[in-house]
Amino acid sequence: MKRSAIILASGLLLAVLGAAITFKVCHRTPAAAAAPELGWLAAEFQLSPADCKRIEEFHHSYQEQCARMCEKIARKNQEIRELLAKTNAVTPELSQKLNEAALLRSECHARMLEHFLKVSAAMPPEQGRRYLDWVLERTILADSGMVSHPPSGAHNGEH
Amino acid sequence: MKPQDNQPDLARALARWQVSPSVPPNAKAELWRRIARAEAQPRVGWWRLFRSFSEWLPTPAASVGVATVMLLFGVLFGFGLAERQTGRASAALSERYLKSVDPYQKVHAAAFSHE
Numbered sequence: 001m002k003r004s005a006i007i008l009a010s011g012l013l014l015a016v017l018g019a020a021i022t023f024k025v026c027h028r029t030p031a032a033a034a035a036p037e038l039g040w041l042a043a044e045f046q047l048s049p050a051d052c053k054r055i056e057e058f059h060h061s062y063q064e065q066c067a068r069m070c071e072k073i074a075r076k077n078q079e080i081r082e083l084l085a086k087t088n089a090v091t092p093e094l095s096q097k098l099n100e101a102a103l104l105r106s107e108c109h110a111r112m113l114e115h116f117l118k119v120s121a122a123m124p125p126e127q128g129r130r131y132l133d134w135v136l137e138r139t140i141l142a143d144s145g146m147v148s149h150p151p152s153g154a155h156n157g158e159h
Numbered sequence: 160m161k162p163q164d165n166q167p168d169l170a171r172a173l174a175r176w177q178v179s180p181s182v183p184p185n186a187k188a189e190l191w192r193r194i195a196r197a198e199a200q201p202r203v204g205w206w207r208l209f210r211s212f213s214e215w216l217p218t219p220a221a222s223v224g225v226a227t228v229m230l231l232f233g234v235l236f237g238f239g240l241a242e243r244q245t246g247r248a249s250a251a252l253s254e255r256y257l258k259s260v261d262p263y264q265k266v267h268a269a270a271f272s273h274e
Contacts, residue, residue, distance in 0.1 A: 004213035007222045011229035018233030019240070026241035037259055040252035062260065069262040077266065108262055115260065139261040 035059070045127040054122045062115045069108050076101045109140050 028043065038059060042052045080101060083094045116135050120128040183189070215221050258264045 001213050004216040007216050007225060011226050014226055015229040015233030015236075018230045019237035022234045022237030023241045023244075026238055026245070028245050035259075037252050037256035040249060041256055044249070044253070059259070066260065066262050066265070070265050073262055073266045074269070077270075105263075112261060135257070135260070138257050139264070 045123055045131050047123060047127070051122055051124070055119050058115065058118050058122065065111055065115075069104075069111065072104055073108070076104055112139060 035056070038052070038056055041047070041055065047055065076097070080094070080097050083091070083097060087094065113136075116132060116139075119135075120132040122128075123131055216225065258268055
């Protein structure tokens with residue numbers, strides 16, 4: 001009985017060890033600590049270190065543009081919100097703000113597309129095409145309303 | 160001769176027939192002993208199964224087999240867990256990348272985090 005218990009305990013220990021070692025070996029986490037999303041991009045689209053470096057540079061220079069666009073969008077959204085708080089009709093002023101928001105959206109989309117094409121061109125051709133399809137489906141082509149699609153699907157159907 | 164012609168003889172023979180069973184002297188005690196033995200044994204077969212398993216386990220073939228199965232189970236479990244964790248991390252990072260390149264997603268996420 002005692003020997004059986006020892007054998008079973010050893011078996012359990014082996015199972016735990018096997019699970020831990022396999023988990024350690026198979027669990028992949030992107031290495032880039034500063035921008036882990038770029039580490040993910042490199043792993044997902046099998047980028048070489050040189051491609052990765054170039055894309056990182058594009059990404060960082062685009063971040064400034066992106067931040068400026070974010071400010072503009074937030075400001076425009078606020079203006080529309082304020083107008084909506086004052087009226088319950090589509091006034092000429094509100095209509096103009098909506099037109100400005102649409103123009104801003106189109107300007108944003110043009111900048112985004114420019115960046116995506118640049119990143120795609122820095123990748124190996126096959127991966128570049130895959131990246132472009134992937135990113136367009138989730139950004140520009142996913143947009144259908146005033147606010148872009150929910151980030152995690154948690155707010156589906158709200159807009 | 161018809162079978163009915165024999166009936167009076169058969170009836171007479173049956174009337175004469177007597178059975179005198181011989182009961183052993185300690186039959187009652189033996190019966191109680193058997194009942195007690197049956198009650199002392201576990202009703203479910205699990206204990207017997209466990210006993211035979213624990214007797215079989217220390218044999219070399221059995222212990223190697225059990226260790227192998229458990230190791231395999233552990234490896235499969237670890238692999239499944241790693242795949243799941245990697246998938247989750249990958250989904251979170253792809254979302255993070257999209258937010259970093261799409262100002263609308265960034266503004267939208269910020270608006271929801273303020274609410």
